Amino acid sequence: VLILAIESSCDETAAAVVKNGREVLSNVISSQIALHTLYGGVVPEIASRKHIEKINQVIQEALDEAHVTLDDIDAIGVTYGPGLVGALLVGVAAAKAISYAKKIPLVGVHHIEGHISANYIENKDLEPPFLCLVVSGGHTHLVKVADYGKYEILGRTRDDAAGEAFDKVARAIGLGYPGGPKIEKAAREGDPMAIPFPKAKVNDNPYDFSFSGVKSAVLNYINGCKMKNIEIVPEDIAASFQKAVTDVLIAHAMHAAEEFKIDKLAIAGGVASNSVLREGMRAACEKRGISFYHPSPIFCTDNAAMIGAAAYYEYLAGTRHGWDLNAVPNLKLGER
Ligand code: ATP
Ligand code: MG
Ligand code: FE
Numbered sequence: 001v002l003i004l005a006i007e008s009s010c011d012e013t014a015a016a017v018v019k020n021g022r023e024v025l026s027n028v029i030s031s032q033i034a035l036h037t038l039y040g041g042v043v044p045e046i047a048s049r050k051h052i053e054k055i056n057q058v059i060q061e062a063l064d065e066a067h068v069t070l071d072d073i074d075a076i077g078v079t080y081g082p083g084l085v086g087a088l089l090v091g092v093a094a095a096k097a098i099s100y101a102k103k104i105p106l107v108g109v110h111h112i113e114g115h116i117s118a119n120y121i122e123n124k125d126l127e128p129p130f131l132c133l134v135v136s137g138g139h140t141h142l143v144k145v146a147d148y149g150k151y152e153i154l155g156r157t158r159d160d161a162a163g164e165a166f167d168k169v170a171r172a173i174g175l176g177y178p179g180g181p182k183i184e185k186a187a188r189e190g191d192p193m194a195i196p197f198p199k200a201k202v203n204d205n206p207y208d209f210s211f212s213g214v215k216s217a218v219l220n221y222i223n224g225c226k227m228k229n230i231e232i233v234p235e236d237i238a239a240s241f242q243k244a245v246t247d248v249l250i251a252h253a254m255h256a257a258e259e260f261k262i263d264k265l266a267i268a269g270g271v272a273s274n275s276v277l278r279e280g281m282r283a284a285c286e287k288r289g290i291s292f293y294h295p296s297p298i299f300c301t302d303n304a305a306m307i308g309a310a311a312y313y314e315y316l317a318g319t320r321h322g323w324d325l326n327a328v329p330n331l332k333l334g335e336r
Contacts, residue, residue, distance in 0.1 A: 001315060004073045004098070005308030006059065008091030009083025009111045010137070011035075011042045012301070013054040017066035017073075018308025022120050025066035027298070027305040030054045033178060040177050041167070048086035055094045062304070070102045077311020080108040080321075081331025082138070088327035096323055107311045108321040112139055112333050113149070115268040117313070118295040118306035123266075126293050131262045133253045135277070136269030137163035140249075141333070142207045142256055145266075148313035151334045154256050155207025162245060162271045165211040169218050169241050173234040183238045184274055190235030192243035195221060199248050207256050214244050246277045250284050257290055266293040273297035 001021075007014040011032040017025040032050050036042045063069060078095035080088060092108075099106040116132050128148060134141040140157035160168070163180055170179025175186060197217045202208040218241055225232045257265055265285055271277060272294055285292035299306055 001074045001312060002068065002072055003075050003077050003308045003311050003315065004059070004062065004070070005077040005109075005304040005311055006055075006091045006095050007079045007111075007114070007302060007304040007307045008051045008055065008087050009079045009081075010087060010302055011047050012303070013051050013058050014302060014304035015059040015062035016304035016308050017062055017068055018305055018312065021117075021309045021312030022124055024121055024305045024308070025068070026062045027303055028058050028062045028065065029303050030058050037177050040171060042084070044084045044086055047084060048090060051087055051090035055090055059094065059098075070098065070104070073102075073104055075105045075107050075311060075315045077107045077109050077307050077314070079111045079114060079307050080325055081110065081328035083111055083327075083329060085327050085329040088329065092325060092327050096325060100323065105315070106321045106325060107314050107319050108325050109307050109310045109314060110331055110333055110335070112136070112141065113151070113310045114306040116143065116145060116151075116266070117310035118268055118299040118303070119266040119293050120309045121299055121305060122296060123293045126264070126266065129262065130264035130266055130293070131253065131257050131260070132266045132268055133249060133272075134268045135162040135249060135271035137161060137167070139269065140209050140211070142252060143333070144260060144262070149317050149319075153333060154260070155205055155209065155252060157209040157211060158202055159210050159212035160215060162209070162211060162249065163269065165215050165245060166271065168215050169237070172219055172222060173232070173237050175234065175238070180270060180274065183242055184276065186235045187239035187242045187276070190233065190237070190239030192239040194233070194236035195240040197221075197240050197244040199244055207252055209248065209252065211245065214241065242274070242276055246274065246280050249277060250280045253281065254284050254288065257288065263289065264291045264293065268295065268300065270301040273300040
């Protein structure tokens, strides 16, 4: 089964051709990061316009690189939520147009199901059930993947997403956008034990997260230094903040794996490309005999190959969408 996948939920215009859910024949990503850096974050209206400019070219490139034409494609998978409505609409409209013109079945995909499914691409042996920690720019979910397309959310963030916290702290210490990779880089030169930032606790659900507290602690620390004329060392702040966040992510994931007796753990989303999180999670899993899975960085941040992987299993399960498929900015995981 050959799937043409399209992703445009945020600031990446992406298309891919994926064979049987796990073999990526092409993966084209046109990133708008440089454009939005000017404004310190994603500007929705600019994102939509840029998607419109790029989408047809990106789709054609994906087909060309895979050495296929639309006549070879069995289904079109497209992200229809969650995300920026104007951005999502561009991908959905393009997918519907091709699907209608060429009579190819249309499969709408949940963006986070895509992030989770990115793990199938390079881990050919990974099959549900497994636990997945989704850490992206807008989501922090601890998910039990009971079966393909079957998700149980065990915990979620009460406030900021993990990636969002990286982005906000990066801005506060003057590293700029996007924050995650810049914090990781600065942290390599810093001391993770320099500043004891609080580990966020949520009282009633051991699998929930909260990152606004540590973000505020960083801001307070910076203000305190300025008032007391203490030198600010961005590298130490970056390393200490990164440790506070990744320690909590690892602890909650391990707690859930033990409690639910799940011996496979995957991570997904942009923050899953963070090497401190990866290495910490790998060590924690090894200690407990848990198999650890993660996508390569290129499949962690937004891409269409992951949408193709998710679309394949939805396609097998019989999911089909009609011409009335619309963008759903707040689509819930597991909804159709
Ligand atoms: P969502 O998937 O929730 O809709 P999104 O698509 O914007 O949000 P992703 O593309 O999955 O998010 O990931 C982007 C986020 O990942 C950003 O917040 C970015 O700072 C973060 N990120 C990327 N690389 C790293 C890294 N090496 N370390 C930490 N965070 C990172
Ligand atoms: Mg992005
Ligand atoms: Fe994403």
